[in-house]
Amino acid sequence: MYNSLDYNNQNIEVIPQSKDKIIAINFENINDYYRKGYFVFYNDSNELSCVLVKPSTISYIKRKYNNIIKFYSVTEKDLFSILEQSFSQLITHKSQHYLSLVSKDVSAKTVDYKKMITGFLLLFTISLLFFSNLFHFANNAIYLAQNFFKMLLFKRSIAKNLNPPLPTFKKHEGKIPIYTIFVPLYKEVRKLRSIIRAIDNLDYPKSKLDVKFIIEADDKETIKALSIIDLPRYIHVIKVPFSLPRTKPKAMNYATAYIKGDYLCIYDAEDKPDSDQLLKALHAFKQLPEEYACVQARLNFYNSGENLLTRFFSMEYTLWFEYLLKGLDLYGLPITLGGTSNHFKVSVLKKIGYWDAYNVTEDADLGIRLYSKGYKVHIIDSKTLEEAPISLGNWLTQRTRWIKGFIQTIYIFLLSPKTYQVLGFRKVLSIYVFIGFSSYSFFCMPWIMVAFLFTLDQYLYYLWFINTGLSLAFVYSSIYYITRQKKFTLIDFCILPLWPFYFVLHSIAAYLSVVEIFLMPFKWNKTTHGVSATELD
Secondary structure, X not given: OOEEEEEOOEEEEEOOHXXXXXXXXXXXXXXXXXXXXXXXXXXXXXXXXXXXXXXHHHHHHHHHOOOOOEEEEOOHHHHHHHHHHHHHHHHHHHHHHHHXXXXXXXXXXXXXXXXXXXXXXXXXXXXXXXXXXXXXXXXXXXXXXXXHHHHHHHHHHHOOOOOOOOOOOOOOOOOOOOEEEEEEEOOOXXXXXXXXXXXXXXXXXXXXXXXXXXXXXXXXXXXXXXXXXXXXXXXXXXXXXXXXXOOHHHHHHHHHHHOOOOEEEEOOOOOEEOOOHHHHHHHHHHHOOOOEEEEEEEEEEOOOOOOHHHHHHHHHHHHHHHHHHHHHHHHOOOOOOOOOOEEEEHHHHHHXXXXXXXXXXXXXXXXXXXXXOOOEEEEEEEEXXXXXXXXXXXXXXXXXXXXXXXXXXXXXXXXXXXXXXXXXHXXXXXXXXXXXXXXXXXXXXXXXXXXXXXXXXXXXXXXXXXXXXXXXXXXXXXXXXXXXXXXXXXXXXXXXXXXXXXXXXXXXXXXXXXHHHHHOOOOOOOOOOOOOOOOOO
16 A cells, blocks of 8 residues: 655655545644654554654654654645644634633633623613713713823833834844744735735745745635745645634634744735844844743834825824834733734743634734733834725724724623733723723713713813813824824825814724624624725835
8 A cells, every 4th residue: 555665774655645544643743743744643554653754853753652663755735735634623623712722711702792782781871861970970081091091101102212122133143943924814816916025025034934824715716816826835825614703813723733933923915014024023032031922013004195094094003003002012011912913922822822713803812811921012113014994884894893802802801800910900900991991982972972962060061171172182292293203294284183083983883893792793804905006016
C-alpha cells in the first residue's frame, strides 16, 4: 500500500493516493502538528506511525513519541488536507465554545437577552413616566460623568512628553520571529487584490510571514476569485465549515489551530497598514514590560473626504484612536480594541481562550478580558487606513452591530463580579463609563429631548442647559483641535456645527441594536467594502 523511499538513511515511505483514508489522532496536538509539519496515526497494520513533511523533524518526533514504528512522507499541502479531514468537526466545536472550554469565562451566549432587554425597557419606561425628575437628574449625571471622563483622557493625551515614543527600531535587528496575520474574508471579491498588495508591501521578511485568509466554506464567490489568483507561498487559505454563530470571532477561532507565529495580528480586507507596522509592533513587545499582551495601531480612513458621513466618521476615529484610547493607555485603564490592526502575543491569546464566538464586538470584549487577567494593551505610533462606509444604510448596519456588541460586553461584565476584585474600582468605573454609559446615552437621548417639552422641576432645565453647553464645548473644542493638528480641510471645519446630527444617527443605531439583540443577538451585520470611489494605489 505504501511506496518505500530511502532518504538520508531513514526508512521513510511515500503516502500514495489512498491518503484520504488516513485519520490523524491526538487532536490536542493539532497546532504542534501544523507548526512542525507532521502528525501521528495508525497504519493498516495498526502500527503507530508518523506522516511528516521534512525528514529533519524525525529527531523531534522520536523524542516525543519513542515508540513510533514507521515514517511516511507527504507534501505540506496534503498534510493540511489530512489534518482538516481528520479534525474539522472537532475544530468547529472548539471554535464555537473555546472561551468556556479553556478559560471558563462568561460568554455572550450565556446571557438571556429577551429577559435582559424586557427588564431594561420596563425599568426605563417606569422611570421615565413616574419618576421623571429622578430620571432626568440621573441621565444628566451620566452625561456629565462621560464628558468629564473624556475631557480628562483628551487632556492627558495631548500633554507633551507624557508618552515618549519607544526607541527607533532597527530593521531586522536580531532574530525575526514568525508573524501570523489573520485576514477574515466574507464576500470580499473586490478587495482581494488590494489586501494581497497591502501584505506584500509590509516590510517584514516574507519567509517569516504566516498569512491566513479565513473564508466561509460556502462563500463560492470568494473561493472562485481566489482560485484564479497566484497567491504567494506565505498565504494559506482556510475554509471554515458552516456552523453557528456565523461571526468573525468564530471564524478566527477556527483558524487558531493553524497558527505558526509567536505573534498575531488581524487585518480586514480593505486595510492598508503602514509598511513598518509589524516591525513597530514587534519592537514594542520587546521594549514593554511582560504584562503587555497586545499593541493596537491607530485606525482611520483613506476615503475620509468622500462625503459628509465619511468626514464625520474620520473625525470620530481620530478622536477615538489618537486621543481617547491614548488617554486610557496613559492612565493604565482598560482599552477597547479596534477590530483590526491589533497585535497579540499568541501564548496569551491561547491562555485566555481567544475570542468569544458569540460577541459581535469581539474586540471590545477581548480588550476588557485581557485587563481582567492581569494583562495590558499599548497604543503604538502606526496607522492603518480603511474604507469608511459611504452610504447611510451601510454605516447604520455597522454601527448597529457595534452598539449591540457593546451591550453584550457590558452585560457579560455585569455577570463577572470576580473581575471587579482584579481590576479595582478605578478600572471598573472606566469600563462602565466608556462602554456602558456611551451605549445608554445613545438610547436615552431622544426621550430626554421629548420629555423636556413637559413640566419638570426648574433646576433640571438649568442643569440640562449647563450640561449641554459643556458637552458641546468639549465636542467642538476637541474636534477643532484635531482639525488644526491633523490638517483637515476648510470643509471639515465648516461642517462642525452639524456634529449633533451625526450624534442623532447613533441613537437610531442604538434602537436598531436593541431590536436586534432581542430578536437575533448573534447576527453579524456585514459591512460592504469596495464601493468607495476613492481607492488606494
